[in-house]
Amino acid sequence: MPTACSLDARSLDVLRQRIRHLERPTAHHTRILPFDVEAIDRHLPERGLPLAALHEVSGGGADEGPAASAALFTAGILARLDHPVLWCSSGRDLFGPGLACAGLSPDRVLYAEATDDKTVLLVMEEALRHPGLAAVVGEVFRLPITASRRLVLAAEKSGVMAMALRRHHGRAEKTASPNAACTRWLISPLPSTPSPVGASGLGRARWTIDLTRCRGGTPKTWIMEACDAQGRLAVPAELGHGQAAYADQKRA
Amino acid sequence: MQTKNAPEADPRPMLTAARLGARRMVMAVDAQAQSLGLHPGMAVAQAQAMLPDLRIEQDDPAGDAAGLNRLAGWCLRHISPLAAASPPDGVFIDVTGCTHLFATGTEDGEAALLGLLVRRLAQAGIAARAAVADTPGAAHALARRGKTQITIAPPGTTRDVLRPLPVSALRLPDDTVQALRRLGFDTLGQMMAAPRAPLAKRFGAGVLRRLDQATGDAAEPIEPVLLPEMPRSRLGFLEPISTPDDLARATTMLCERLCEKLLARGLGASRLDLVFARVDGASQSIRIGTAAPTRQAAHLIRLLTQKLETIDPGFGIESMILSASLSGPLGARQILTDLCTDAAMPDLSGLVDILANRLGPAKIFRLAPVESDVPERALRRVPALGQAEGANWPDRLPRPPRLYTPPYRIDVMALLPDHAPAQFTWRRRPYRVRRADGPERIFGEWWKHEGERWAIRDYFQVEDERGQRFWLFRRGDGQDAETGDLQWFLHGMFG
Numbered sequence: 001m002p003t004a005c006s007l008d009a010r011s012l013d014v015l016r017q018r019i020r021h022l023e024r025p026t027a028h029h030t031r032i033l034p035f036d037v038e039a040i041d042r043h044l045p046e047r048g049l050p051l052a053a054l055h056e057v058s059g060g061g062a063d064e065g066p067a068a069s070a071a072l073f074t075a076g077i078l079a080r081l082d083h084p085v086l087w088c089s090s091g092r093d094l095f096g097p098g099l100a101c102a103g104l105s106p107d108r109v110l111y112a113e114a115t116d117d118k119t120v121l122l123v124m125e126e127a128l129r130h131p132g133l134a135a136v137v138g139e140v141f142r143l144p145i146t147a148s149r150r151l152v153l154a155a156e157k158s159g160v161m162a163m164a165l166r167r168h169h170g171r172a173e174k175t176a177s178p179n180a181a182c183t184r185w186l187i188s189p190l191p192s193t194p195s196p197v198g199a200s201g202l203g204r205a206r207w208t209i210d211l212t213r214c215r216g217g218t219p220k221t222w223i224m225e226a227c228d229a230q231g232r233l234a235v236p237a238e239l240g241h242g243q244a245a246y247a248d249q250k251r252a
Numbered sequence: 253m254q255t256k257n258a259p260e261a262d263p264r265p266m267l268t269a270a271r272l273g274a275r276r277m278v279m280a281v282d283a284q285a286q287s288l289g290l291h292p293g294m295a296v297a298q299a300q301a302m303l304p305d306l307r308i309e310q311d312d313p314a315g316d317a318a319g320l321n322r323l324a325g326w327c328l329r330h331i332s333p334l335a336a337a338s339p340p341d342g343v344f345i346d347v348t349g350c351t352h353l354f355a356t357g358t359e360d361g362e363a364a365l366l367g368l369l370v371r372r373l374a375q376a377g378i379a380a381r382a383a384v385a386d387t388p389g390a391a392h393a394l395a396r397r398g399k400t401q402i403t404i405a406p407p408g409t410t411r412d413v414l415r416p417l418p419v420s421a422l423r424l425p426d427d428t429v430q431a432l433r434r435l436g437f438d439t440l441g442q443m444m445a446a447p448r449a450p451l452a453k454r455f456g457a458g459v460l461r462r463l464d465q466a467t468g469d470a471a472e473p474i475e476p477v478l479l480p481e482m483p484r485s486r487l488g489f490l491e492p493i494s495t496p497d498d499l500a501r502a503t504t505m506l507c508e509r510l511c512e513k514l515l516a517r518g519l520g521a522s523r524l525d526l527v528f529a530r531v532d533g534a535s536q537s538i539r540i541g542t543a544a545p546t547r548q549a550a551h552l553i554r555l556l557t558q559k560l561e562t563i564d565p566g567f568g569i570e571s572m573i574l575s576a577s578l579s580g581p582l583g584a585r586q587i588l589t590d591l592c593t594d595a596a597m598p599d600l601s602g603l604v605d606i607l608a609n610r611l612g613p614a615k616i617f618r619l620a621p622v623e624s625d626v627p628e629r630a631l632r633r634v635p636a637l638g639q640a641e642g643a644n645w646p647d648r649l650p651r652p653p654r655l656y657t658p659p660y661r662i663d664v665m666a667l668l669p670d671h672a673p674a675q676f677t678w679r680r681r682p683y684r685v686r687r688a689d690g691p692e693r694i695f696g697e698w699w700k701h702e703g704e705r706w707a708i709r710d711y712f713q714v715e716d717e718r719g720q721r722f723w724l725f726r727r728g729d730g731q732d733a734e735t736g737d738l739q740w741f742l743h744g745m746f747g
Contacts, residue, residue, distance in 0.1 A: 059747070061718065061719070061720075062716070062718040062719060062720035063720060063745075063747050066654045066745045066747075068652065068653050068654045068745040068746055068747035069746070069747025070747070071653040071654065071747070072653050072746075072747055075653065084600060086603075092657065093654045093655060093656055093657070094653070094654065094655075095627075095651065095652060095653055095654060095655035095744060096619040096631050096645075097621075097627070097630055097631065097645040097649075097651035098651045098652045098653035098654065098655070098744070098746075099653055100644055100645050100647070100651070101647065101650065101651055101653075102653070105644050106618065106619045106620060106621060106631075106643070106644060106645075107618070107640040107641060107642060109618060109619070110600070110604070110616065110617075110618055110636050111616070111617055111618065111619065112607055112611060112615060112616045113611065113615040113616075114611060114615070119610075119611070122610070123607060123610070123611070126603070126606055126607065126610070127603055127607070130600070130602065130603040132599060132600050132603070133600070133603070187747070188719075189718065189719035189720050189721065189747050190719040191686060191715065191717065191718070191719040192687070192715060192719065194687065201687065201688075201689055202687050202688065202689040202713055202715060202721075203687075205715075205719075205721060205746065205747065206719065207747075226747070229647055
């Protein structure tokens with residue numbers, strides 16, 4: 001008789017798969033998008049972001065008003081998908097060339113201008129039913145639990161990724177109010193290390209990435225270098241191999 | 253609406269004439285003839301005696317009516333699904349619920365709509381007057397007797413604007429107007445104040461009916477013009493319907509029938525008008541548009557049912573007419589099979605139509621790069637379904653994901669001429685700058701605006717102590733006063 005200790009990683013995966021089947025009996029549940037960063041992918045239960053799901057990204061730390069790093073993080077994820085995406089916002093400050101810097105080319109983005117949160121959520125739900133899209137981003141101040149459940153259902157049915165980009169006004173609403181998102185991310189800017197070229201120049205931006213909620217997984221925090229021109233994150237040199245190498249060097 | 257034709261460049265004054273018994277009478281004159289003292293109703297011989305060099309055309313009432321119908325058809329296509337000719341010289345348009353489509357930044361919808369109408373008609377050689385009021389009768393009177401070319405009567409003021417108008421503003425026969433004048437009625441205000449019974453006894457119910465139609469006491473539905481070339485389908489009901497389910501079911505039936513007709517004629521609809529005739533004689537309508545001609549019934553049904561909630565069925569709806577007011581040729585298309593391997597862009601027209609009808613057509617778009625160094629000019633909106641251009645912005649230049657329009661003014665401590673700020677204050681909060689990149693110098697585009705001939709902006713990307721990155725610029729190069737006033741601005745956020 002097998003005991004709990006004798007379960008190896010493979011049979012765990014098989015069990016996980018079966019539970020997932022019971023939870024969401026749809027055809028799209030297996031498609032995932034890895035971050036291509038070993039540290040993050042290893043921690044996520046599906047080894048990446050499930051596509052047919054709702055994900056929430058908000059700005060943290062100093063970036064609470066405009067959610068600019070959160071927008072870049074989102075654009076970086078979308079840049080690594082294939083088909084067109086829809087970006088719906090009620091703000092007037094989204095700047096296309098900035099998103100292109102994270103690898104999201106202008107031909108792939110449909111913009112929809114809404115007047116308020118309610119319209120944004122309506123547009124998101126409508127667009128999520130359309131399987132021709134790869135993802136739908138909605139910039140909202142609030143994401144009530146009922147609205148989030150509707151988005152989840154629409155996303156699971158069509159396989160289109162739903163991203164809710166939260167725009168808080170200060171700390172008026174806690175990020176922690178519950179909703180049905182599969183993963184919730186908090187992106188906060190961090191001081192960067194100096195550029196190798198000049199002593200005072202800017203290097204690659206650096207973020208604290210908080211995974212505050214993850215279905216089937218645990219919260220975790222990483223320090224990462226911001227998206228490059230292809231939308232990929234990277235482990236900072238002195239924290240990754242660089243640090244190990246540095247330590248080795250010192251020992252030697 | 254006064255219609256005077258000027259088809260070709262003939263400098264002579266023109267009039268149209270018709271034979272009435274033994275006499276040839278002037279039926280209509282153009283502006284030039286009018287200014288020389290000719291007017292409809294005089295004998296042609298008298299007109300020729302006054303001005304020997306006249307161009308006289310045969311009066312053609314049937315042609316005039318057909319032309320007026322064509323004009324009403326144009327209004328039906330371009331302004332509102334409820335438009336009708338009002339012979340001999342007018343067009344009624346029910347603009348309820350469609351004025352906002354014409355609103356511009358400076359004018360509200362009604363003024364913009366009337367301005368557009370008068371301008372477009374003037375381009376076509378038609379001198380027109382236009383008015384908006386609560387009732388067709390009042391609009392009719394104001395368009396003809398109002399003081400200005402364009403008159404707008406705010407809602408609820410119908411009686412007030414009608415009062416000073418002459419009796420002839422009502423649509424009454426000439427002899428009735430003369431008789432009213434003889435009795436001392438000069439203005440509509442006097443008629444409104446007079447006891448009704450004697451008026452009805454003296455002139456019949458017709459006079460009071462016209463007065464009530466103008467003030468809104470009697471309903472006057474607009475019967476939209478029928479264009480034979482426009483594909484349409486109609487559904488009449490034995491019992492009036494009013495529940496949302498019934499309306500949706502009827503819409504579905506109409507749509508399927510219309511799509512069959514479109515298929516038979518090889519057409520696709522790019523605009524549909526659904527007109528509801530209520531039992532009380534009033535008409536209501538909804539209008540939807542599509543980005544590309546289509547005859548997919550399911551898609552059109554969705555677009556229409558989305559707007560059904562705006563319809564007030566009142567006591568019931570007795571008939572519905574669905575017409576394709578704009579359509580284009582649409583041939584048969586091969587369904588994609590697995591044999592075809594090229595990964596084409598998925599068809600998004602269905603989604604774009606739904607969102608365009610919900611948000612407004614200008615609210616769903618893509619961005620395309622424009623070759624300009626000025627950040628806010630480096631992009632333009634293009635239609636959502638246009639051809640992908642494959643162009644991108646130059647990727648070496650840092651651009652923030654958030655751009656503030658207009659930029660925020662900030663107070664800055666910085667060394668001139670080309671040092672990045674050491675500290676700045678934004679919204680009364682100080683930020684200490686730790687690292688910075690720049691300047692990226694952007695020159696004004698003198699070919700767009702004379703004032704930009706020497707203008708310069710120096711952009712800096714700065715990071716504060718907490719790691720937040722800002723995009724700041726300074727007007728001017730810091731040496732030459734002509735290039736800018738050295739004021740600092742915060743233009744965007746990198747995060």
